[in-house]
Amino acid sequence: MQMILFKMSQHFYLIPAASVEEVIETLRITEVPLAPKWVKGLINLRGSVLTVAGLSELLGIEEPAESMNILVMKNNDERKGLLIEEVVKVVDVTPDDIQLEETSKKKYYSGMVSVKDKVANIVDVKQAIF
Structure with missing residues (x-):
């Protein structure tokens, strides 16, 4: 599955690309x-x-000091924006790549993935903003 890799305050996160309608530059x-x-x-x-x-x-x-992008998220007919620092790239992730941490107390994370030299948390956007 394709996921969007983005940066927030020197940390990396992933969101499934299927839940993102578009990426825009930050508006007023x-x-x-x-x-x-x-x-x-x-x-x-x-x-x-x-x-x-x-x-x-x-x-x-x-x-972050500066937020350069807004991810326009979709859930059925509902759309919301998610303010992030910066989109890095789109990556392909297989289910075998995802490591689950069952003891995690972070309620909006659904796992983590190693992407080259980075470790990125997968954010469950539907639970977070919808």
Whole structure:
């Protein structure tokens, strides 16, 4: 299966490419008063208003100095944006490549994969933002 490898604060993460509709450069995000901390705000993407979630807040990791990309995620008819630091590349991952850590307390991770000289956590996006 194809997965999108991206970087957040010097760490690497993977998301299944099938759940990503498109990757865009960061647009102007309009803040929403009284929204949960993980909601960065709203964007206007070609006439559609999308909620943008901050992955660093969802995962409890350090916020990157600059977020250059938004992953437009889809789940059935629902679409949301996921603010990330930078997409690195698309990689092919086989089920045998995925290592599961059953004792993990990280509720949004579904495993990890070694990609060349990097180790990347697989993020369960549907559980995280939908």
